[in-house]
Amino acid sequence: MYYTLVKDNNDKNNEISKGELYEKKSKFFSYIYNIKDEEDAKKYIEDIKNKNKDARHCVYIYSYLKDGKINIRFCDDGEPQGTGTKAIYELMTKENITNICIVIVRYFGGILLGAGPLSRAYLNCARNAINLCRKEIIYKYINYADFVSYNKFQKIKNIIDNYMNESKIKINYINYNEKVEYNIEIREDIYEKVLSLIK
Secondary structure (H helix, E strand, O other), X not given: OOEEEEOOOOOOOOEEEEEEEEEXXXXXXXXXXXXXXXXXXXXXXXXXXXHOOOOOEEEEEEEEEEOOEEEEEEEOOOOOOOOOOHHHHHHHHHHOEOOEEEEEEEEOOOOOOOHHHHXXXXXXXXXXXXXXXXXXXXXXXXXXXXXXXXXXXXHHHHHHHHHHOXXXXXXXXXXXXXXXXXXXXXXXXXXXXXXXXHO
16 A cells, blocks of 8 residues: 655645754755656756755655556765665655655755764655655546436536545546536545446
């Protein structure tokens, strides 16, 4: 089972959390984003880099599900190998957390921290942001499409609305023509139950 991180007051650009840490005059700032693919991650990383051009390092790690497999990419951006993302990677792997991008910016304070303290600083800065989130199960969804009369669709729409409130159904589109054409995605664990209600 895989999880992602969410926050109830998620802002519109998918940034779900921020953290910060100060260690021997170095400043660390972490940002967590929800992503669905590599393109999302690259966009957020580039945005953070552009907003922090004076930072010494911009370390990142992102993970996303594709075809049932986890894809992970990371960069320590010039920090000693294993100090930037290794501990964060281990935390994400242990917790089965995916579909997120973590970017940590470091403003160097002039004092070298050493490998152990530097690794802990990156991990703790990421944790400061992670601890503001909650874990949510990532479910697989199954697509379902149909044409129905207007009268019938009104009953179906009531069923859809009830499950949408719990994120168990997603609407892809509804077209009102001679009949109502609709396309929805139903969470895999309740697919048969919802289908029997619709039919």
